[in-house]
Amino acid sequence: MDGEITHVSNAHCSDDWSVATPFGVRRAKRVRAFHASLPAYRPTVLWRLDGLAAKLGVGALFVKDESTRFGLNAFKGLGGSYSVGRLLAQRAGVPESDLTFGRLLQDDVREIAKGLTIVTATDGNHGRGIAWTARELGASAVVYMPKGSSLERLENIRALGAQAEIVDMNYDDAVRLAAKHAEERGWVLVQDTAWEGYEDIPTWIMQGYTTLALEAVEQLGEEVPTHVFLQAGVGAMSGAVTAFIADRYRESRPVVVIVEPNAADCVYRTAAADDGELHTVGGDLDTIMAGLSCGEPCSIGWQMLSRFADCFVSVPDEIAERGMRVLARPVGEDALIVSGESGAVTTGFVVELMTNEALAGLRDAIGLGPDSKVLCVSTEGDTDHESYQRIVGGDC
Numbered sequence: 001m002d003g004e005i006t007h008v009s010n011a012h013c014s015d016d017w018s019v020a021t022p023f024g025v026r027r028a029k030r031v032r033a034f035h036a037s038l039p040a041y042r043p044t045v046l047w048r049l050d051g052l053a054a055k056l057g058v059g060a061l062f063v064k065d066e067s068t069r070f071g072l073n074a075f076k077g078l079g080g081s082y083s084v085g086r087l088l089a090q091r092a093g094v095p096e097s098d099l100t101f102g103r104l105l106q107d108d109v110r111e112i113a114k115g116l117t118i119v120t121a122t123d124g125n126h127g128r129g130i131a132w133t134a135r136e137l138g139a140s141a142v143v144y145m146p147k148g149s150s151l152e153r154l155e156n157i158r159a160l161g162a163q164a165e166i167v168d169m170n171y172d173d174a175v176r177l178a179a180k181h182a183e184e185r186g187w188v189l190v191q192d193t194a195w196e197g198y199e200d201i202p203t204w205i206m207q208g209y210t211t212l213a214l215e216a217v218e219q220l221g222e223e224v225p226t227h228v229f230l231q232a233g234v235g236a237m238s239g240a241v242t243a244f245i246a247d248r249y250r251e252s253r254p255v256v257v258i259v260e261p262n263a264a265d266c267v268y269r270t271a272a273a274d275d276g277e278l279h280t281v282g283g284d285l286d287t288i289m290a291g292l293s294c295g296e297p298c299s300i301g302w303q304m305l306s307r308f309a310d311c312f313v314s315v316p317d318e319i320a321e322r323g324m325r326v327l328a329r330p331v332g333e334d335a336l337i338v339s340g341e342s343g344a345v346t347t348g349f350v351v352e353l354m355t356n357e358a359l360a361g362l363r364d365a366i367g368l369g370p371d372s373k374v375l376c377v378s379t380e381g382d383t384d385h386e387s388y389q390r391i392v393g394g395d396c
Helices: 017-023 025-036 050-056 066-071 077-092 107-114 125-137 151-158 171-185 200-220 236-252 266-273 299-308 317-328 341-355 357-365 385-392
Strands: 006-009 045-048 060-065 117-121 140-145 163-166 227-231 255-261 311-315 373-378
Touching: 006 266, 017 025, 017 200, 017 236, 017 299, 025 077, 025 200, 025 236, 045 200, 050 060, 050 341, 060 066, 060 200, 060 341, 066 077, 066 373, 077 107, 077 125, 077 200, 107 125, 117 125, 117 171, 125 140, 125 151, 140 151, 140 171, 151 163, 200 236, 200 299, 200 373, 227 236, 227 341, 236 255, 236 299, 255 266, 255 317, 255 341, 266 299, 266 311, 311 341, 317 341, 317 385, 341 357, 341 373, 341 385
Parallel strands: 060 373, 117 140, 140 163, 227 255, 227 373, 255 311
Antiparallel strands: 006 311, 045 060
């Protein structure tokens, strides 16, 4: 295995559930009401993989499959649609209580949308969600992608009517380019990371992600997960979902484990440093997990993770590849799940935890065993089809 698995526990978990309120159940229900007003909205499937759970020796394994979300093959349209909806509503003086897709299509809001150019940086999925939202609401979109981005992901964004290009810089520098052009050209930056003075839109994006968490707990019903594994890029989705889980389950909160690639493990490094500062990763951020190839944490995401996530893990790319293959080759009556590199890394890590005796100490520390009920989120499908076919064609 190239690279290594490293982990750090969070010694500062909080029971101040009020901190999670911006991403809690009440907020999530309002956000989901907006998403439900979109014609393309359907809850995504929560698969129960009993065959794989038995093989691994855990009580239950659930995977939330985001590959069908809005026809975009990834979850990111949730944050893009809600944030742009909030932005347009705010500019048109529409109260949040009246925010629906139908209201955004009325003439007063459409006039504002016509003059709006949204700019963002993306490894693929976020930009596709922004391009789709802009098209649906009548705005324009400009999307910058970092060097090494998949041409398939680029063309998927262009097919939705956005102006998109791959630039000769890493993800975080592409974000800075988008912010610079927004300021110079009168565009609006819609980015799923935050910094001082840029917090409202990232908060709305993160709130958009709570729809998937609300769906998941409703689909679980009386089943209460003991462990939730979430992937982090900048930490926006994982921060929002972790906060939602804290608000929903409180004293019975499951153990939350955050997983990142070795080459872009900014959240893990921030947790490991434990000095109150955000820590970054520079360079090319070279990982197959394109959606997680981010070197600078989202400050709002970290606020939630630092309080409510229990463990932070940095893993090599092979863990994502293993997860892709496991989900593509179901055990017994389990469903076949098409999961891309970023989507499958959490399942891959659960498999590694339960089969690699070198990780027995971590397994015991987080209490993962025969009675555990595990929840993972497959955040994307085969967004780079060629890469997916190459990886799942190998041995598990």
